[in-house]
Amino acid sequence: MKKANILILLTISFFVFCFRAQCQEHAYKWGNELELLKRVDKLPTYHTNQYIEQESSYDRTGGNDDGFSGKYSYISKEKEGLVLAEFEGPGVVNRIWTPTPTNDTLLFYFDGEKQPRLKIRFMDLFSGEVYPFIKPICGNEIGGYYSYIPIPFKKSLKIVFQGERIMFHQIQYRKLSGMNVESWTGKFSEGDKKLLSEVAGLWGDISPKVDNYRSGLSDDIQTKEKTFNIKPGEEVTFFDQQTGGRIVGFDIDGGTSFEGRYKDIILSAKWDNEQVDAIHAPIADFFGYAYGQPAMRSMVMGRQGTTNYCYLPMPFDRSASMKLIYKPREEVQQNPMSVKVKVYYNSNKRNVQEEGKLYTVWRRERPEIGEFYTFLQTKGKGHYVGTIHSAQGLRPGMTLFFEGDDSTYVDGKMRLHGTGSEDYYSGGWYALLDRWDRGISMPLHGSLDYSLPMNRTGGYRFFLSDKMPFEEEIYHGMEHGEVNNNFPVDYTSVAFFYADRPLEERMEPTAKLREVYLPTTHVYFPQLMEITLERGVQVILDRGLGITSFGKGAVRVTLTDVPEGRYRVLLNFHEGPKGADFQIWQRQNQLSDWISTKAAADGYREKVHVGDLQLTAQTNSITVHVRDNGDANLFELTLITLERID
Structure with a gap:
């Protein structure tokens, strides 16, 4: 009997050892998450029940104090110190963002431990000076500091800021329910270091190509090429396959044909003979053009x-077709276009249980005051992977519509x-100078354009490790204005997502919706004025463009x-005891007489008409x-305000 008990104990011990070894072998480690980048x-691939959530500094009252105070x-x-976030595990922090980093210390407490495993200056999450927070996976540009280095945790994570005041921030994490996650150790194997170097190299490649993504189900690529001319009113199919497989990516070279005010070439794609197109958008919007000009150069699209590229995988079950549609337009000269297309594909059809199909939703809308602008609202299972967004204000002046916050509701709960x-x-x-003041492309995010006069x-923004899963439904939208969606706008967007079911409807890009909007009033602010000085003056930026004369x-x-045309020129300026005289010219043409700004007391004058001018590319000053x-x-x-004269 004693021998039997000993045998049973040994057997149980053996199975416990094997189970623990198996769990350790299947532990989800830092490198597993890093690889997703x-x-x-x-x-x-679905991230089933791996909800993305975010702790941020947004104003809980619905106001605009999203970090200012x-x-x-x-x-x-x-x-x-100040607790920024407390997350229940298992999970992983995918993204940390701020425009206001400091030299104060951040403490990361893992799994209820009394001592922080990670202790780092806030700034060093982004500086590239502390391993493994290296560039370009971390960095700063267009006014924001970002880090995509994963920070996994098994049971819990608490983040504490050791400073007196912190302003704007977003800390985004993904739940890894049921997974055996290995918490951050701060120790990195040679394999980890090699992988990190590979990710950094890929993100730093400013000449993306499909070979960068030849792996897994996107390997064994074949290429289909087609060169054709297309005329207004025509449709040309450039890819058609009647067996299952996946498109790994495609290139479309139309020279400069897709540029300009009119976006009349439509990109269309269908999977498995679905009733509604999976892709149906003006090609300029799909590839991130801004108001008629190419503007996006991300690592995936x-x-x-002159080559437009997309390397988002597009698996399908039975068939796939892609075509260009040239929409005719009345009273506008439309020329034939010469197009060269390369489609990279293979025979690895979709794994129905584990993968979704790629869908896009193109929208252009002037939302009502008080209503959100919607990027995507849909039902089913899937995940959101990208947004391209053109934001046009309909009230001249400062771009206050961009104060609006994004909101994401998934499966009945606000997640972000x-x-x-x-x-x-x-x-x-x-x-602000050298912040969000022009178009700049980064690997996964960027500014498409910035123009105060227009x-x-x-x-x-594209989402890799931080793609946003949904099991039943998702709403993803954006405010327009400081509070209560109070700024009139004309917004255009393309939302990218993978899902288990086809689209039920789409918006048709009508002739009006395919035309770039041109405002008729343009305002120039001093902080972004482009100026050239003549001798005899000194200029500083204070409460305006302060021009001091020395004689x-x-x-x-x-x-x-601003578009060419005839305009009224209006100036706003201060008056006071130190006020000089000024006169306005357009090159050698005098627009105004001398105007005095000298006054006994400080004052302010608005929209003083100083003359009219004809604006061309050669006389735009x-x-x-x-x-x-x-x-x-x-x-x-x-x-300086310009008002167009009809």
């Missing part, structure tokens, strides 16, 4: 040279709430972005001549 071939920038105070539109695109501080901007001098202001008025020699220019 290069394995674009895995984008179609710091009131909502932490969830509690402890002896160690965009334009390089952002802190501003440019923040969603990992940027920050629009209308009152427009735009951004893009007499001039400053030329280039009037960028005005010159401000300034002269002393006795001992007064300061002209403070705050706004």
Whole structure:
């Protein structure tokens, strides 16, 4: 009997040992998550019940204090500092963003431990100076600091800020329910280091190509090429396959044909003879053009040279077809276009249980005041992987519509709430020099354009490890304005997602919706004016463009972005005891007489008409001549407004 008991105990011990060994062997480690930042071939794969959620500094009252005061920038105070987030595990932090990093320390407490395993300066999450937080997986541009280095945790994670004040931030994490996650150790194997180097190399490649993504089910690529001419009113199918497989990517080279005000070439794709097209969008919008010009060059989609590329995998079950449609337009000269297409594909059809099909939703809308703009609202199972967004304001002046926050509801719960539109695109501080002030492309996010005179901007963001899963439904949208969606806008977007069921409807890009909107009033703000100085003046940026004369001098202001035409010129400026005289010219043509800004007390004048001008690509400037008025020699220019004359 004793021998039998000993045998039973040995058997149980053996199975326990084997079970523990198997669990350890199948532990989800840092490298498993890091690999998702290069394995674009895995984008179609479901992350079942792995919900993405976010802790951020957004204003809980619905106002616009999304980090300015710091009131909502932490969830509690402890002896160690301000608690930014407390997450229940298992899970992994996928993305940390801020436009306001500091040199204060962040403490990361794992699994209820009393001591932090990770202790790092807030700034060093993004500086590239502390391993493994290296560039370009971490970095800063267009006003935002970002890190995609994964931080896994088994039971829990608490993040504490050791400083007196923190402002804007977003900390995004993914739940890994039921998985044996290995928490952050801060120790990295040679394999981890090699993988990190590979990810950094891929993200830093500014010439993306399909070979970057030859792995897994996206390997064994064949190429189908087709060169053709297409005329208005024609459709040309460039890919058609009647067996299951997947498109790994495609290139479309149309030269400069897709540029310009009219977006009349439509890209269309269908999988498995579904009733509604999986892709149906103006090709310019699909590839991230901004208001008629190429603007996006991400690691997975965009334009390089004259080639438009997309390397998002597109698996299908039985058939796939892709075509271009050239929509005719009345009273506009439309020329034939020459197009060259390459489609990269293989015979690895979709794994129905584990993968979704790629779908896109194109929209252009002027949402009502008080209503959100919707990127995507759909039912079923899938995950969201990308947004391309052109944002046009319909009220001249500052781009305050981009104060609007993003919101994401998944399966009946708000999972993410952002802190501003440019923040969603990992940027920050629009209308400030060298921040969100122009189009800039990064590996997964970027600004498409920024123009104060045209009152427009735009951004893009793609999701790899942080793709947003849904089991039943998803709503993903954006506010427009500081509060209550109070700014009139004209928004265009393409939403990218994988799903288990086809689209039920689509918006048709009508002739009006395919035309770039051109405002008729344009406002130039001093912080982004392009100026050239003549001798005799000194310029500083204070409460306006402060021009100090030393006797007499001039400053030329280039009037960028605005379409050619005839305009009224209106100026806003300060008056006061130090006010100088000014006069406006357009090159050698005098627009105004001398105007005095000298006054006994400080004052402010708005929209003073100083003349009319004809604006062309060669005459797109005005010159401000300034002269002393006795001992007064300061002209403070705050706004230049152009009003189009029909």
